[in-house]
Amino acid sequence: MKIIIHPRHAELASDFSSIAEEKLLSMNRFSVTIDRIEVEVLHEANPRQGKHSHKVVITSHGSGPLLRAEAASFNDVAAFDDAIKSIELQIRKIHEREKSHDRHTLRTMKVDVKE
Template structure:
């Protein structure tokens, strides 16, 4: 998975790239095909938007489904944490839908196959 980070009107924390890479790579456990994730960080200059001045937008691209999550908080790491929760929920839902729940049990199998 390729991770592209765009910062617009914002300066990133020193460890933001490492944290973002670590958390997004943990999404591979759901076995959903995602080629690229774009992380866009926007900073609102208006001082009245203090509690929601940092906005993070996550967008996935690839053969799998298009997923998008957005969050606004007081700093870029808090906004990223909120966005990643929503992103993970979407990936988890897609993973659950793609599972095969039609399992063969011993009750459903014919007696000739049980030997």
């Protein structure tokens, strides 16, 4: 999975890229194919947007499903955490749909009777 981070009118925290890569690479455990993930970090210069001045948009591209989430918060890491929760929920739903739920109960199981 390729991770691309686009800061738009914003200076990122020093550890933002390492945190983002670590959390996005942990999504591989769901075995959903994602080729590329783009993370856009936008900063609103308006001082009245204090608590929502940093906005993060996460979008996936490629042969797998299209996933998109956005969140706004007081700094870029907090906004990224909110957006990654939404992406993880979407991936988890897709993973659950692809699972095989063929359960066998005692009534439907075949029994071998030896005589």
